[in-house]
């Protein structure tokens with residue numbers, strides 16, 4: 043027997059291996075097997091196809107071992123991967139790389155790290171497993187090579203696989219944040235005092251240390267009321283100090299246990315709440331969507347900000363799980379999942395789990411398995427949640443469907459998760475609900491063509507009006523005063539005086555986006571990128587936002603030698619500083635990539651804001667998306683011009699979405715909120731639509747532009763980047779490539795041109811943009827040609843070191 047196997051690498055195609063006779067019984071499609079690639083590289087690959095005919099022309103090598111007892115992926119997933127590789131012009135290996143948690147992807151490059159929090163029970167281990175686990179205790183981590191040496195054999199994958207399954211070791215993920223295990227300190231009574239009599243005697247004989255006795259009594263009380271006693275709660279309740287607790291532990295009265303907090307654990311207090319009853323308008327929306335789902339695989343719920351779309355999704359999800367199906371709820375950003383899970387856990391308790399790429403590997407495998415078995419009914423996640431092995435998925439909700447983050451930029455697969463979900467749902471026979479207050483132009487167009495079902499929910503849940511938009515013309519201000527105009531400052535003060543909160547939105551982080559020599563006009567640039575450097579005052583550096591490089595702040599101009607720099611434009615850091623100076627009594631916090639690291643910090647800040655410990659939150663897009671704060675009355679869009687000045691066909695769409703979404707954070711409960719938009723281009727057409735919150739008029743305006751210039755949805759775009767450290771080589775390669783194409787396809791290509799940022803990390807970039815009709819056939823022909831010529835470039839003596847990146851449906 044022979045097997046076509048997917049290896050998590052960018053190989054040009056899948057290769058075939060032979061299945062030795064004695065393993066034939068053990069293999070199935072979707073299982074992992076250990077294979078050798080080249081002379082010594084080993085990988086865990088996934089069987090895609092099994093066949094009896096020997097492939098023509100070569101002699102396949104045998105697989106080394108079978109790693110699974112049951113498939114880890116379903117055939118439907120393999121079909122999805124194949125479609126993605128085909129559509130997004132990447133390899134199935136690259137899709138596998140993105141789709142499968144690292145623990146299921148061992149290779150000879152993997153490093154295996156001990157899980158310190160797992161108690162190893164030697165009895166449960168085979169001899170070789172025991173040897174490895176002992177070695178891990180000492181060395182903490184081992185490479186595959188070391189394991190092979192230790193066991194004095196080559197085929198060690200099955201053993202390592204078992205150790206991973208038993209939670210004894212993990213595959214190290216170098217790219218990921220290091221996961222910290224959450225532990226809580228829990229206290230127990232020592233078994234010696236478990237009996238009433240022994241406890242009584244202990245108390246009777248108590249002579250000194252009254253504080254310790256108080257502590258013990260507090261412990262007993264908590265144990266009775268709360269069931270289990272956390273150290274933190276105990277110390278708080280009793281007012282005792284650590285030393286006293288330690289004394290009780292040292293005396294052998296209490297025992298301390300470090301308990302790992304199971305993030306998947308079902309909180310018994312949750313999940314009992316009933317779903318909120320839908321309002322009249324919500325009910326209409328819900329019923330209409332349910333009805334339309336009978337005829338449409340994809341449905342758009344277009345609901346203004348604050349209309350309560352989440353409740354409708356919850357009702358739809360509830361319906362799905364009532365009939366014992368699974369539901370996937372996708373959000374564009376990991377950061378949003380925390381607030382949402384708090385809301386959804388109330389109703390769905392342990393039936394719902396979060397899944398995204400920042401989760402620790404053990405946990406991801408755990409969720410993977412529970413989704414596969416059907417134990418987890420609802421998954422809340424970002425893009426990668428689409429790749430879980432759903433047992434019976436019947437509903438996919440795509441919240442904030444317009445959001446650009448649904449597109450993965452780097453690395454391949456450069457996929458649009460919304461579009462991919464639609465394909466996948468079709469394949470599975472599941473239904474999709476897209477939701478947004480500002481649908482993407484393509485989605486709305488599809489709805490208008492009746493390709494998608496559609497419902498427009500025009501009322502806020504609170505019955506309140508959308509916020510009032512006030513435009514402040516910054517042309518009338520000096521540069522400095524335009525950052526926070528007197529009008530905005532006054533409004534902030536008045537809002538806080540009413541005990542309400544404020545959000546200030548600015549799309550640039552740092553202090554000043556660039557500095558310039560006033561004498562000669564020289565601007566410091568990144569040495570590796572064609573990008574001006576942003577001044578960060580707190581860190582006292584100049585930073586490149588493209589490659590992350592940091593430079594000391596220059597004082598002397600490299601061009602003219604004068605010391606005469608001026609800061610230009612402004613970012614969140616400067617707004618925070620200016621605001622603190624102008625209104626020193628306010629509690630101000632900033633939320634951007636510089637001061638919010640990791641999902642926990644982000645979530646903490648959001649909770650602080652929710653609990654009103656912060657008056658004004660200054661931030662980038664992070665503060666905008668989908669969050670629900672009920673006490674925000676005023677939103678300031680500090681520099682709306684920066685949203686309107688992009689050279690990209692989607693600029694209007696993005697600017698409208700961004701402003702409408704930020705505004706949507708204001709006045710979500712009760713009072714009508716206000717939005718202050720500071721800008722100089724007061725006549726920009728998009729501003730008119732934003733002022734009236736008029737999506738439909740905006741759409742009419744924009745769809746005409748798209749039609750006129752034949753941009754999506756009236757065509758399909760593909761971007762092809764040529765990157766090389768020599769500018770002229772990249773340019774030549776792009777031209778060479780263009781000339782090789784069939785004249786019919788050539789006609790559809792724009793470029794080669796240099797993008798606005800034409801050098802990143804020392805590589806010059808030239809771009810071809812293909813704009814072709816949406817006919818699937820034409821697309822296939824074009825793709826085939828492109829692939830062919832990309833291959834020719836990759837073996838061309840002069841251009842083979844040019845890196846080519848294809849992006850289908852680029853953002």
Ligand code: ADP
Pocket residue numbers: 318319320321324345346347348349350351352353503504670672710
């Ligand atoms: P959207 O996502 O459409 O902007 P949300 O779903 O965040 O709106 O809802 C806005 C607010 O209204 C939330 O605070 C939510 O709890 C509340 N809400 C919405 N629907 C209901 C309902 N049926 N019952 C009670 N509260 C609701």
Ligand code: ZN
Pocket residue numbers: 559560561562563564599600601602603604
């Ligand atoms: Zn100068």
Ligand code: ZN
Pocket residue numbers: 568569570571573586587588589590591803
């Ligand atoms: Zn750089």
